[in-house]
Amino acid sequence: MKLKILVFCVFCTCIIHAQNFTKCNTSYIMNQELNICEDYRTARENIIIENKNWIYNNKNLKRNTLQIPVVVHIIHRQTHVLGQGTNIPDYQVLDALRILNEDYSKTNPEFPNPPRNTFKNVAGNPNLEFCLATVDENGNPTTGITRTSTSKTNFNPDSESNDMKRNSSGGKDGWDPSKYLNIWICDLSTTSGGGMVLGYAYLPGLPSWNAWRDGLVVDFQYFGTIGIAAPSSDGRTATHEIGHYLGLNHTFAEQGSGWGPDPCTDSQGNIQCCDNDQANVDDTPPTDGVYWNLVNNFMPPISSNSYNSCNDLQYGFSSDSPDMHENYMSYATNTWMFTNDQVNVMYATLNGYRSSLKNSNVTMNCSGTLSIDELLIKNTSIYPNPSTGLLNITSEYEINRISIKNMINQEILTLNNPIESIISIDNLENGLYFIYVDTEMGIVSEKILLIK
Secondary structure: OHHHHHHHHHHHHHHHHHHOOOEEOHHHHHHHHHHHOHHHHHHHHHHHHHHHHHHHHOOOOOOOOEEEEEEEEEEEEOOOOOOOOOOOOHHHHHHHHHHHHHHOOOOOOOOOOOOOOOOHHHEEOOOEEEEEEOEOOOOOEOOOEEEEEEOOOOEOOOOOOOHHHOHHHOOOOOOOOOOOEEEEEEOEOOOOOOOOEEEEEOOOOOOHHHHHHOOEEEEHHHOOOOOOOOOOOOOOHHHHHHHHHOOOOOOOOOHHHOEOOOOOOEOOOOOOOOOHHHHOOOOOOOOOOHHHHHHHHOOOOOOOOOOOOOOHHHHOOOOOOOOOOOEOOOOOOOOOEEEHHHHHHHHHHHOOOOHHHHOOOOOEEOOOOOOHHHHHHHHEEEEOOOEOOEEEEEEOOOEEEEEEEOOOOOEEEEEEOOOOOEEEOOOOOOEEEEEEEEEOOEEEEEEEEEOO
8 A cells, every 4th residue: 555655646746747847838828818819719710720721722732942031039138248148149049040940841850760760651841941031120131130138037928928029018029920920039937836938829810909929939048959058958949839830739638728538638529639620630649638748758759669648549540659759749858740731730821821921021041050160250259450459359159268379370468268358459569460269169260450
């Protein structure tokens, strides 16, 4: 009896731990909105029907790459300078976009030889490319990245889920959501229940007066994998949230919908991701509800992991498959695929509700991720040049060493781990010098002319 009690306690502890790791807050904000906004509820029902019809009528449509203009709004604490804390560096943003573009073109590292082949045959290619906008909504040139200082320490994803999207509430007003995909990067606090949230997005259908809420919110530590990103970040939080933004549900039955007697379905008996009438996705197997899913799915989808939480034969499937851990819309720790039917839904959304985004006339930078050398030059500044005796040296990366050499390659000044950004060279003779800035990402060099 004691042994049984011990096992039960351990199991309960696992459940509690799983409940405290929300990961994606989409279900929570969706349920809130659906409960108070009948127009949104009606729009969601209509979009599902419209998507179903579009998919049926465009089965043989050739699908060229669609480019989506993106603006990244970084909401950072007032005390965090560029490249520190919540004020993430540009190269972290570019890394996040690199991962997005790999995941949405099926060129991610897991292909063509994924960790397991169970669902390889149904893995789809969305063929989407996300590019930073080069012009803002007023026609002005932009890098596609905005930075806003806020007095707020962080944002509660339950009670302040949209505050980062408004100037008036400590955030940044988004750009026209019909033309841009807005991504807000900020510090998401734990929820009132102690849950950790990495990101969220509304599914398509917000009414016009709430359109300013449309887009993604991602915690600053889970956007990309370098810079200030957490060691545990795989950079795929944005991949998951854009799936929601383009009309995809989670791969498991949502507890927020109210489980019925069967935990593989919601209270209406719908298999959350696999019921054609509810989500237009038939090629992901039924999966038990979110908390049980968390306990059993927080693991990489390795070949030996064949956990099967639902008997698929009960729901009209011709075979009983294991849970699809590898799906980007699951909660697994290592995800690497969308299915063909999920791709169909995203394309239907971009040709229906979000067609203005697909047809946006916004100019974009789709040149891809910059090389490390290009990033170093772009994000490290040595000025003024010519200099009258003072040099200002700044970098988004940690500076380990600064050295100055003359024309015959003699090192005449060395600073290790410099604290000050302003360096005096007033004691040197007029002439041409070489400045070497050794950073954590590499070395930047520049010729400087000293004229006192």
